[in-house]
Every structure is written in structure tokens, then in C-alpha cells.
Amino acid sequence: MIDFPFSFAQLALPTLPDLSELLVVPLALFGVVALLLWSGRIRQKVLVNVLALGVMLPLVQLCMVTLGVHWLGRELQPTLLGMLPPWIG
Numbered sequence: 001m002i003d004f005p006f007s008f009a010q011l012a013l014p015t016l017p018d019l020s021e022l023l024v025v026p027l028a029l030f031g032v033v034a035l036l037l038w039s040g041r042i043r044q045k046v047l048v049n050v051l052a053l054g055v056m057l058p059l060v061q062l063c064m065v066t067l068g069v070h071w072l073g074r075e076l077q078p079t080l081l082g083m084l085p086p087w088i089g
Contacts, residue, residue, distance in 0.1 A: 019066075019067070019070050022066050022070065023063055023066060023067075026059045026062050026063050026066075027059075027063060029055075029059060030056055030059045030060065030063075033051055033055050033056055034056065036051070037052060037056075
């Protein structure tokens, strides 16, 4: 067994920021665009399609990916730390 002069006792994977910090801007923009479309003030079909498919759909996908990464990071951190060799801890 090799003894290292420094300790890995404080070793931890970086933590993800709070989920509300990650999703506040995309969800706020989604809400504004949804209210704009719901009001019915826009009569051009092309602009409605651009806003719905080009803005809102990517925002929903961004939120889903962010939520998945956040959940996966929370679930995998103990597993990844458990896979480290015993001499590190």
C-alpha cells in the first residue's frame, strides 16, 4: 500500500446549482411567450409557428434536459464516489 503525503478526505464531485437558479430564465420566457400566444393578438400564422416551434419547444426541451442532468448528478454522485478505490478516502 502506498501512503500519499496528502489526503483525499475532502474529495467530492462538484455540486450542481439549485434547480430554481437554472430554470428561472427559460420558464419565465416560456410564460411570456405563452401569454402572448394565448392572448390571440398575433394573426400571422408564420409568426405563431416560429414562436411556438422555434422558441417555446426549445425552451421546454432545455428545461427537460436541465432537470435530467440535475437529477442524474444527484443520483450518480454517491455511486461515483463509491466506485473510487478505498485508499483515496
